[in-house]
Amino acid sequence: MGKQLLLEHINTPGIDTLNVYRANGGYAxxxxxxxxxxxxxVEEVKKSGLRGRGGAGFPTGMKWSFLAKPEGVPRHLVCNADESEPGTFKDRFLMQNKPHLLIEGMIVSSFALGAEVSYIYIxxxxxxxxxxxxxxxxxxxxAGLLGKNILGSGYSLDLHVHCGAGAYICGEETALIESLEGKRGNPxxxxxxxAISGVWNRPTVVNNVETIAAVVPIVNMGGDEYAKIGIGKSTGTKLISACGHINKPGVYEIDLGIPVEEFIYSEQYCGGIKNGKKLKAVVAGGSSVPILPADLILTTAxxxxxxxxxxxxxxxxxxxGTMLGSGGxxxxxxxxxxxxxxxxxxxFYHHESCGQCSPCREGTGWMEKVLHRVxxxxxxxxxxxxxxDIQxxxxxxxxxxxxxxxxxxxxxxxRHFRSEFEEYIKNPASIKDVKHYYTTNNLQPTA
Ligand SMILES: Cc1cc2nc3c(=O)[nH]c(=O)nc-3n(C[C@H](O)[C@H](O)[C@H](O)COP(=O)(O)O)c2cc1C
Ligand code: SF4
Known part of the structure; x- marks a missing residue:
């Protein structure tokens, strides 16, 4: 088992309360x-090598140093807790079990960025x-950990949690900002x-839940120590939400750098494939990343x-190859x-497209129709x-x-499973559960 920097004490009864969180080292x-x-x-976060855990993996310290600081203009930190990527459920797990870890990360990060009003968009x-x-x-x-003059330091912060209406596109940072401002969530x-013009056109940093939570152990242990975990430019620990045909689905905190094979087959993580079946494919970082067949996910080319x-x-x-993405x-x-x-x-993507761009609005629907026809x-x-051609x-x-x-x-x-499409087209009898597609979609087969 890797280091448990974020999931430490996750099973301690009452860890979601302030008293128990503090009794276990919280707010240090x-x-x-x-x-x-x-x-x-900001320097400690840079030294840690922390990369954004929302999907793109952009270096967090660098993002923070891009934040504009015009005189007299407030700046904001926004936590992206929209987590709607199919296969990804790590942020929800962290927030529901250790809400104070995120709040502590928000206060520390807001202080580092000079923000006095911050938001969690959930x-x-x-x-x-x-x-x-x-x-x-x-x-x-x-407890005086938020509001005016936090712990007598002279620093003040107001933290608001804002609930979206359940649109995947509101996880895209500029759509999130629009939605937070009360508008339709269009990117x-x-x-x-x-960093130049975000919430209310003010300089804003948007970071993922896990990214902000990771700032807490980075401050506790120091950026250099954190950077010793992992390999190369992938430092620290990472939450992975594992699901599908495995024996032990769940949320795991891994040291970045372990082999994929170990993650899938070892007892401390996924525990192997269910019912002794063979591995066929993995979508490694949430539904958006390229799918890889078994041989390529276990071994590079x-x-x-x-x-x-x-x-x-x-x-x-x-x-x-593919992407580590959001860890789904x-x-x-x-x-x-x-x-x-x-x-x-x-x-899903067709349903969630905001419709602003024709290639996405029309193309996702067209691809859905062709796949339905097949x-x-x-x-x-x-x-x-x-x-x-459409994609x-x-x-x-x-x-x-x-x-x-x-x-x-x-x-x-x-690219990797073309023969499966071709077989379905040549030999429709090889398609199982066809009825399912008529009933769930409420559509007649396309001629
Ligand atoms: C369609 C779409 C959905 C996204 N959903 C999320 C999300 O739910 N959570 C998240 O942290 N980032 C999401 N992102 C990425 C954000 O735009 C942004 O890059 C991220 O919040 C930055 O945080 P990080 O640097 O800590 O990773 C999404 C991006 C796109 C394009
Ligand atoms: S139409 Fe699609 S690609 Fe264009 S902004 Fe909306 S969601 Fe993004």
Whole structure:
């Protein structure tokens, strides 16, 4: 088992309350941070090598140092707790079990950035977690950890938790900002980036829940110590939410750098494939990242063991690699249908497209229809090429990365599992559970 910097004491009864959290070392990082200068804290985060845990892996210290600091203009920290990426459920797990870890991270990070009003934007469906967070925030205010003159330091912070209405696109940072401002959650055209013009057009940092929580152990142990965990530019620990055909689905905190094979098969993590079946494929970082077949997720094209790091996952580019992404690790055994899973993902992206860009608005729906046609036994010989063509006209041609997120699963499924599409088209009898597609979608088979 790797170091448990975030999940430490997760099973301690009452760890969601202030008293128990403090009795187990909680808010020590805040006391330490308030005695430091804000720029020293930014330096510690830079030294730690922490990379954003929301999906893109952008270096957190660097993002913080980009924050504009115009005289007399307030700045904000916004925590992205929208977590709607299929397969990803790590932030919810952390917030519902250790809400004070996120709140402590928010106070320390806001102090480092010079923010005096900060926000947690939480996904609409997580209403019960919203209440857990609000109760913890109330406790922190009552204990003088939030509000005016925190712990007598002279620093003041107000922290608001804001519940979205349950739209995946509101996880994209500029759509989130629009939604937080009370508008429809449409992504903004960038530049300007939030570091220059974010919430209320003020300089803003948007960071993921896990990123902000990781600031607490970084301050406690020091950036250099944190950087000793992991390999190369993938430092520290990472939460992975594992699901699918494995014996032990759940949220695991791993040291970055362990082999993928160890993560899937060892008893301390996923515990191997269910019912002794063979591994077929893995979507390693949430539904948006390219799917890889068993051989390529375990071993890179160079023949080296694939590691749980940003670099090793990306090894080979999209031809033979993928991304660590948000850490949503979806495992499929030999019985899984890649085409059916792809239809499910594509249906999701079509539903969640905000509709601003035609390639995404039209293309996601078109891909869903073609996949539905194939799955309902009416696929045409050109459908695989058609799907390839549509996805290639979305990728990189949209305002926000949701378009890419919709195209990459299609491209990778065709790249690695083309014969499965072709078999469904040539031999519709090989498609199982076809009825399911008529009833769940309430559609007739397309001619
Ligand atoms: C469609 C879409 C959905 C996203 N959803 C989330 C999300 O739920 N949580 C998150 O932290 N980042 C999400 N992101 C990434 C954010 O835009 C942003 O990069 C991230 O919050 C930055 O935090 P980090 O640097 O700590 O990773 C999403 C991006 C896109 C394009
Ligand atoms: S890519 Fe899709 S979700 Fe993103 S702005 Fe364009 S239409 Fe909206």
């Amino acid at each position: 990082a805040l006391e330490k941070a308030l005695k430091m200068k804000p720029e020293e804290l 996904r609409g469906e997580l209403l019960y977690v919203f209440h857990i967070l609000q109760r913890a925030i109330d406790e922190a205010y009552a 903004r055209i960038k530049p300007p980036f939030p 160079k023949g080296e063991p694939r590691l749980m790091t940003y670099e090793s996952m990306a090894d080979g580019g999209f031809a033979t 690790f979806i495992v499929m055994d030999e019985t899984a249908s890649i085409v059916k899973n792809l239809w499910n993902f594509t249906r 799955l309902s036994g009416h696929g045409k010989p050109d459908d695989v090429d058609l799907l390839w 290639s006209k979305i990728d990189g041609k949209t305002i926000c990365p949701l378009g890419d997120a919709a195209s990459w699963p299609v491209a990778s499924a065709i």
